[in-house]
Amino acid sequence: NAGVTQTPKFQVLKTGQSMTLQCAQDMNHNSMYWYRQDPGMGLRLIYYSASEGTTDKGEVPNGYNVSRLNKREFSLRLESAAPSQTSVYFCASSEARYGGRNFTGELFFGEGSRLTVL
Amino acid sequence: AQSVTQLDSHVSVSEGTPVLLRCNYSSSYSPSLFWYVQHPNKGLQLLLKYTSAATLVKGINGFEAEFKKSETSFHLTKPSAHMSDAAEYFCVVSRFGTYKYIFGTGTRLKVLA
Numbered sequence: 001n002a003g004v005t006q007t008p009k010f011q012v013l014k015t016g017q018s019m020t021l022q023c024a025q026d027m028n029h030n031s032m033y034w035y036r037q038d039p040g041m042g043l044r045l046i047y048y049s050a051s052e053g054t055t056d057k058g059e060v061p062n063g064y065n066v067s068r069l070n071k072r073e074f075s076l077r078l079e080s081a082a083p084s085q086t087s088v089y090f091c092a093s094s095e096a097r098y099g100g101r102n103f104t105g106e107l108f109f110g111e112g113s114r115l116t117v118l
Numbered sequence: 119a120q121s122v123t124q125l126d127s128h129v130s131v132s133e134g135t136p137v138l139l140r141c142n143y144s145s146s147y148s149p150s151l152f153w154y155v156q157h158p159n160k161g162l163q164l165l166l167k168y169t170s171a172a173t174l175v176k177g178i179n180g181f182e183a184e185f186k187k188s189e190t191s192f193h194l195t196k197p198s199a200h201m202s203d204a205a206e207y208f209c210v211v212s213r214f215g216t217y218k219y220i221f222g223t224g225t226r227l228k229v230l231a
Contacts, residue, residue: 031217040127042208042221043162050217058218090161094219104150104169104212107219109161 002026006091006110013081013117021076021113023091031094032074033058033107034066036087043090049074081117089113120145122211124222132230137181137196139225141209144190151192152210152219153183162208168192179203204229 004025013019025032030051035043035058045058049068063085065077074093078085090112095105125140143149151168166177173185183194192209209222 033219040223042223044221045218048217056217104214104216104219106152106164106167107154107162107210109154109163111161112159 004091004093004108004110006089006113008113009111010114011116013078013115015082015117017081018077018079019081019115020078021089021091021115022073023075023110024073025091025093025108026072027093027095027108028071029093029095029108030071032068033092033094034064034074034076035090035092036060036085037090037112038087046076046089078115081115083117085115086117087115089115120149120211120213120216120218120220122209122220122222124207124209124225126225127223128226128228130228130230131199133201134198137194137199137203137227139194139207139209139227141183141192141194141222142190143192143209143211145211145213147213150212150214151183151185152212153177153181153192153194154208154210155205156208156224157205165194165207199227199229201229201231203227 007022033048034046047066049055052071091110092107121144123142153165154162166175168185176182206224212219
């Protein structure tokens with residue numbers, strides 16, 4: 001059972017280049033998320049998709065776009081990369097309702113994608 | 119609005135001694151609370167979660183946390199530290215229906231031989 005799979009694991013870009021980070025989950029979760037992790041700042045939400053067909057901005061959406069391709073896949077695109085986007089990116093998924101009760105299920109994370117923009 | 123504060127950015131303990139990582143949260147509604155661990159260059163792994171009426175939550179690798187509503191705390195403890203516990207730990211709060219998870223800034227645990 002793979003869980004959450006992200007590709008690529010490493011990428012180096014030049015300023016202005018574009019790229020797409022791919023994410024897929026095999027747990028049949030409705031919700032998917034993209035976070036970035038920077039030293040001393042914890043994880044910050046870029047975009048999320050509560051369910052297939054919907055996407056919403058998180059805390060730091062500027063410079064990014066997302067696509068929820070189907071229930072399994074949620075991609076993150078950098079249209080014109082900037083050095084400030086150098087970070088580690090994590091995709092995650094969750095089930096909104098835990099055990100049929102009104103508590104949020106936990107996030108399941110991918111291994112991360114380390115992006116450097118020169 | 120929800121928020122979470124991890125009171126220590128770094129904690130050092132000797133191997134075999136207890137671990138205490140502190141987390142306070144703010145939530146207008148009944149929260150879901152989680153602790154995650156991240157080893158270097160790895161993804162985040164769930165240690166434990168509070169999503170029920172049981173206030174003492176047991177997790178993996180001997181960790182546990184107690185939900186204290188009156189103190190708005192969810193501190194992580196372990197009776198005896200192991201070298202393999204050295205990692206960064208994140209406290210996370212969420213509220214049902216918001217699809218939002220708020221992360222603390224993390225506590226880096228160092229275990230001394």
